[in-house]
Amino acid sequence: MKQLKILKQTTIRKLTLIFAIIVLCLLICLVFLFFSTDFKVLFNEIKSENDYLYDFVITAVITIFISATGFSFKVVFQWLYNKIKYYKLNIQGSYFTEYQDYRDGKHVIIKERIYIEKKGLILSWKSDFGNQSWNFNGEIEGELLNGYYVSNAVLDSGKGSFLLKINLDNTLLGIWMGFSHVNKLISQGLYYLKKVPEILTENVSSSMRSKLAKIIFDTSKNFAFINKILLEKEGSLKAIAALGVESKNRNAKFINKKAYDNDTPILGVAIWLTDTLNEISQLLDVSKSFFPLYLDSATKCTLVIFLGVDEKYSNQGVEKVLVQEMLHPIKRENSEAVVVLLDKNNKKEQGAELLHLIRDNLLYAASGQSFIQSQDNEKEEINSELNPIIYGEEFSDVLLASGFDKVEPNSENIFHFDIFIKT
Known part of the structure; x- marks a missing residue:
């Protein structure tokens, strides 16, 4: 469903851009026609026959022209702005990734190397660990990368979503959440991507x-x-x-x-x-x-x-x-x-970059430091996540x-x- 939704949104965006470009081309042609001799003769004939009709036609033409110009310029220039902006970001190619997970009853951090493919605003990559593999697909929405992942195995029902913030240094940091087929539970964790030098x-x-x-x-x-x-x-x-x-x-x-x-x-x-x-x-x-x-x-x-x-x-x-x-x-x-x-x-x-983020209580900041420090039992449980195994x-x-x-x-x-x- 998520994949179809992203595909539908991308198709609508492309059709809107094509329509805006066609409208912009028609407006440019209309400007040349507006100052042509034939157009002047036509408007003079309408004015000589009926002043009210002339005022209505002029008002309608100006209103449509301004609305169409505003629509086409907004869509086309926003597209150009995004192209230039995301070209500079260059979020594609080889990346190091680190993410939190829960395996065999223990909190872990998994480090791997992936290759990100970029088509317009759509990013995709494949993640492998052991005998498991997942496909990731996401769409750039402003400063965020919003997407989903699914398992490549036919008998693995694991799937989920992720939301990552895009930083100017081409790193991405956010969170993933989904259902684990192996653990039979819904879990979440930090997700960090850093471009390979x-x-x-x-x-x-x-x-x-x-x-x-x-x-x-x-x-x-x-x-x-x-x-x-x-x-x-x-x-x-x-x-x-x-x-x-x-x-x-x-x-x-x-x-x-x-x-x-x-x-x-x-x-x-x-x-x-x-x-x-x-x-x-x-x-x-x-x-x-x-x-x-x-x-x-x-x-x-x-x-x-x-x-x-x-x-x-x-x-x-x-x-x-x-x-x-x-x-x-x-x-x-x-x-x-x-x-x-x-x-x-x-x-x-x-070592792992995520260790510093976890130990700074990035995930638990919303709970408040006083809550973490006052609950000894809870603190011990949280600390098990602060000292994960690194694969x-x-x-x-x-x-x-x-x-x-x-x-x-x-x-x-x-x-x-x-x-x-x-x-």
Whole structure:
């Protein structure tokens, strides 16, 4: 019903615009005819025959002309204004999304990446989580995006609606509400969309060292272990950094390389070295038997000693870009195996923009702070929403999807790492 209503409103709006353009064209033609000789002769004949009829005709023509002009100009110029306004907003393309949900009896925040398609004032995108999928359709109404969503599964009756405020920075924030087929209840939550910056990868330069060290320190429990390898193998290490670039003009960022390095935020880093299996075993202080038997014959192996993403940008597609861009040069080095040390801390410390909004009691502001603070039982229940589980694509998911196998460590030296191997 909601879909038919939006389709009906869009059709009426298009027909109204077409009619207004036709009327405007007729008015322009009428202006030229009004000052033509034939029109002057016609009006003079009417005036000579009947003054009252002449006054009526003139009044009717002027009234119709003014009304038609006002109607057509209002519709056409409003359409042009909206076109210019929403073109500047540019709400389309890749977006990061975060939304509250309720799964398995727990409050969660789900982070994913979507692609928004825009046709006029209509926006649509597809949302996926696990084995579930939904189609979203919305219509821009002033500063709001009003729409609905339905499940793609035939046997899933889940559906609902959403209302998002469009901000000038191309972010959208609002609320969704609907029926969950899995939970068999009606629920609601915050919904946040943020445009994906262009993610570039660059070889790490000397000017990036301080930022690189900070990311390693902030995201790794085993900073001392990684730092030891960095110091021992500094000359043979290779590293790339994922950089967030807001500018649409990709080449413009490279005009001033110094400013590019200093001002551009580093979203994530990958560091690796290529050596023999014996050298890598000594570096990790593990026996050669730690590795699968089929690697014994490998003459060249690559050890990825660090994969990390700034907490603010976790689960937003940076992980996938880093792994893909890292594998290209490794492949050119003719490495026979790639071993990845993934710090287990990477998949525990996850951030979400929505956490700040929830903890500021955005959803519960209408209830009043005094009510929340005075009801101990209710406060505990609300706090369960303030500390949700965060789901999103992590490095482990990306590595497995890229053909890596996970192996269990059998050495205390690398016990706090997840080990992934690709041959």
